[in-house]
Amino acid sequence: MNRTTEAITLAAIGDLHVTEDSRHRYRDLFAAISDEADVLALCGDLTNFGKIGEAEILAEDLRHCTIPMVGVLGNHDHECGAQEEIAKILQEAGLRMLGEQATVIEGIGFAGVKGFVGGFGRGELGPFGENAIKAFVDESREEARRLENALRSLRTERVVAVLHYAPVPDTVEGEPLEIYPFLGSSRLAHAIDRFDNVKAVVHGHAHRGTYRGATPGGVPVYNCARFVVEEAFGRQYALLEI
Numbered sequence: 566m567n568r569t570t571e572a573i574t575l576a577a578i579g580d581l582h583v584t585e586d587s588r589h590r591y592r593d594l595f596a597a598i599s600d601e602a603d604v605l606a607l608c609g610d611l612t613n614f615g616k617i618g619e620a621e622i623l624a625e626d627l628r629h630c631t632i633p634m635v636g637v638l639g640n641h642d643h644e645c646g647a648q649e650e651i652a653k654i655l656q657e658a659g660l661r662m663l664g665e666q667a668t669v670i671e672g673i674g675f676a677g678v679k680g681f682v683g684g685f686g687r688g689e690l691g692p693f694g695e696n697a698i699k700a701f702v703d704e705s706r707e708e709a710r711r712l713e714n715a716l717r718s719l720r721t722e723r724v725v726a727v728l729h730y731a732p733v734p735d736t737v738e739g740e741p742l743e744i745y746p747f748l749g750s751s752r753l754a755h756a757i758d759r760f761d762n763v764k765a766v767v768h769g770h771a772h773r774g775t776y777r778g779a780t781p782g783g784v785p786v787y788n789c790a791r792f793v794v795e796e797a798f799g800r801q802y803a804l805l806e807i
Contacts, residue, residue, distance in 0.1 A: 573671050575725060576601065577789040578802040579608030579769020582641065583623045585616065591623070595630035598802055604670050605632055605802075607660065608769035608789050609639025609679060609729025612651060620651040624658035633670045634660045637677045639729035639770060663727055667715040673807055674719035677727030680768070681708045683750035685734040690746065709752035716760050723807055726757055728768040735778020736788035737771040748774070758782030764807055776803075 576598045581591060598605055612619035627634065636655070642648055652662045661668050663677030683690050683705035692702040708730075716724060731737050731749030740748060748771050757763050758780050766780070769790040776797045778786045788794075791801040 571672070572806050573603040573673055574601065575604050575606060575765075575767075575805045575807050576802045577606040577608060577767040577787065577805065578791050578794065579639070579729065579767075580610040580772060580790040580792065581607070581623065582610055582613040583619045584613045585618050585622065587619070588622050589626065591626040592629045594801060595626055599631040602804060603632060604673070605630055605634045606675070606725065606727045606767050606789075607634065607636030608727060608767055609637050610641040610769060611636070611638065611655070612642050615642045615644035615647055615651065617647055617650055617654070620654040624654050627655065627658040627660060630659065635663055635668060635670070635675045635677065635727060636660050637663050637679050637727050637729055639679060663715065665711055665715060667719050669719070669721055672721060672723070674721035674724040674762070675727060676712065676715035676719060676724060678708050678712045678715070680712070680728045680730030680732070680753050681705045681750060682730065682747045683752060684746035685749065685751045688746060689751050705750050705752055709750070709756045712753060713756040713759060716756065716763065719762070722762055724760065724763045725807055726763055726766040728753060728766065729770050731768050731771055731774070731786070731788065732757060732766060733778045733780055733786050736768070736774050736776070736786055738775045739773045740771050754780040757784055765805055767803070767805070
C-alpha cells in the first residue's frame, strides 16, 4: 500500500467544449489553476464536436498548466470518430488519459473512464429484448468493468475516480427528469463502492445538475461541469482537498 498522509488540492473541471473559435480561451484559466492546485482533473467533453482542430487548440492552452493533469474524454469528444487521435494530441500536451491504466500522483491514485448512459437505481435499463438494447446495456457494463479494473490496480490509501457521465442521480438533479437515463449509470457507482480507498468522484456532463452527491456506499461525488461549478462558486473549476 502506498502510504502518505499529506493532503493535496485537486482542481476539477468538465465540459470545456472547445470549438475552433476558442483559441486561447482557457490559457489564463489553466495558469490560475496551476497556482491554486496540485493536480488538475479534466472530466470530459473537452472538445465540442470531437474535431482534431479543437483538440489542437485545447492542447495549446494545456501547455500553460504547470501541474500534473489527468482526464477522460466525453461523448462530444467521440462525435467525429477521432477520439483516439484527440487523446494522443492531449497526451502530447501533458494530459494523462485515464482508462484501463490508472496513475499515481503525489501518493494519490487516479482511475477513470468516460462512463456511459443507462439510468439509475430501479430505473436502470436491463439487457432484455432487442439486440440493440442488449448492445446498449453491454456498453454501460463495459465502462463499469473498465473502471472497476482500473480501481483494482491501485494500492494507494486514497483514490479519486474521474468520469464524464454521472454515477448517481444526486448530481444530475436540476436536469429534466426525462433525460436522467442519458446522464449516467448506477453501474459506475456499484464499481466505485467495491473499494474502500476511493475518497472522491468527479464528473461532468450534467450542465444543469447539482454540485454534490454521494454513492450508495457514501463516497462523495462532485459534478464539476463548469456551468455547475461557476454557478456554485463563481469560478469555472472545483477545488477539493484529497
